[in-house]
Amino acid sequence: MPPDDDEAEDQQQPQPKGAHALEGLVVGSYCHDVLLRGGRVVGETLGGAAAFVSNVLDAASPPEAAFCVVSKVGADFAYASAPAPARRPALLCPARPTTSFHARFSDAAASAHAPDRQLRRVHACDPIYPDDLPDRPFAYGLAVGVAGEVLPETLERMIRLCRAVLVDAQALIRAFDAEDGGVRHVALEGTPYARLLQRVAFLKASSEEAPYVGVETARRRCCVIVTEGRDGCRLYWDGGEARVAPFPAVQVDPTGAGDSYLAGFAAGLLWGLSATDAALLGNFFGAAAVSQVGVPTFHPKMLQAVKRILEDKAIPRSSPCINGAFFTFQRSIMHDELHASLEEAARLMHDQPPPATENGDGIHSAQEPTSGC
Ligand SMILES: Nc1ncnc2c1ncn2[C@@H]1O[C@H](COP(=O)(O)OP(=O)(O)OP(=O)(O)O)[C@@H](O)[C@H]1O
Ligand SMILES: O[C@H]1[C@H](O)[C@@H](O)[C@H](O)[C@@H](O)[C@H]1O
Secondary structure (H helix, E strand, O other): OOOOHHHHHHHOOOOOOHHHOOOEEEEOOOEEEEEEEOOEEEEEEEEOHHHHHHHHHHHHOOOOOOEEEEOEEOOOOOOOOOOOOOOOOOEEOOOOOOOEEEEEEOOOOOOOOOOOEEEEEEEOOOOEOHHHOOOOOEEEEEEOOOOOOEOHHHHHHHHHHEEEEEEEOHHHHEEEOOOOOEEEEOOHHHOOOHHHHHHOOEEEEEOOOHHHHOHHHHOOOOEEEEEOHHHOEEEEEOOEEEEEOOOOOOOOOOOOHHHHHHHHHHHHHHOOOOHHHHHHHHHHHHHHHHOOOOOOOOOHHHHHHHHHHHHHHOOOOOOOOOOHHHOOOOOOOOHHHHHHHHHHHHHHHHOOOOOOEEOOOOOEEOOOOOOOO
16 A cells, blocks of 8 residues: 555654664553542552553663653642652643542452453543644654543654554543443544554554454554453464463552553563564563552562563664564564563562552552642
């Protein structure tokens, strides 16, 4: 198919050079997450895919890979003075409250693919408009909205600015009940985002979202990743697919698993891994996310071990690999070895207990809202 005018323009875009040749653009708002069980509040945490994503990119990107976050919050934002990731300043919308979700957990033992929580959007901050994005080229972009804030025209602008865009399906297919904010999904094909898919590099969906994405149609336009909770994930591209094994985890809070997965995956690409190998890093950080409440804290020894593994295993990054033209999808010959080394590193996570307080509900309060609200 010949490129349309927009695509031709994209292909002529100047390549970022110098220290920030691997700079990324993360678009999606921070939010307040309230966790409920049996009608009782059992945790209040910083949320929003952008928060989980920046946490993992900070931890796992190659040293030369910087990124910036475009996020919106209201004057009530409770984590403005929290340490990373929210220290990356959000755009303040004084007239609107911070986006906020109530997540109601059921007591029933969740199967790997059953919805583990009922989500309700309680407040929505302003959308992120195309003009809110910095006007410069980026090596890659992550569209990680939670409440419909990444507008179609904003995604389109990301595609123009970034050499490769990775999208979380939750940014595209969520709809919100007008009465109670209940979150449901709509078919991607019926949304204005569908026509942009062929200019997206990777689209990630959870197994709950996958039927709304339409994997068989979408994989002809971009690589589709379906995350399967404790079973790991599968990648589908035009002409092939792969299953990628998970890492063991004791799940205390599933929130942010998909976000942490996507950032781990992007970091893997930045280190020069193939998509199927990078998915191991996605699974690794997804597993790390579910073992803590809210945005997880990683043990420094674990991170050192992960970086050593990546320095050792990843191919030299003389030219940025995160570039639509140069993705390789297949697993490499060192895939199993990489999994074994990361599994070893994951054990270091438990060298000392994470900074969380057990509250008897299987959900731990790792982060209290800080002052500054
Ligand atoms: N219980 C678990 N044990 C090990 N790994 C897990 C577990 N849950 C999630 N993961 C990892 O995290 C990835 C993403 O999880 P999942 O498929 O549940 O995403 P999600 O439903 O989008 O999460 P969320 O919406 O809560 O952010 C999985 O592919 C897997 O690698
Ligand atoms: O903080 C969480 C997280 O970002 C999840 O990925 C998203 O599904 C929820 O809506 C949000 O509250």
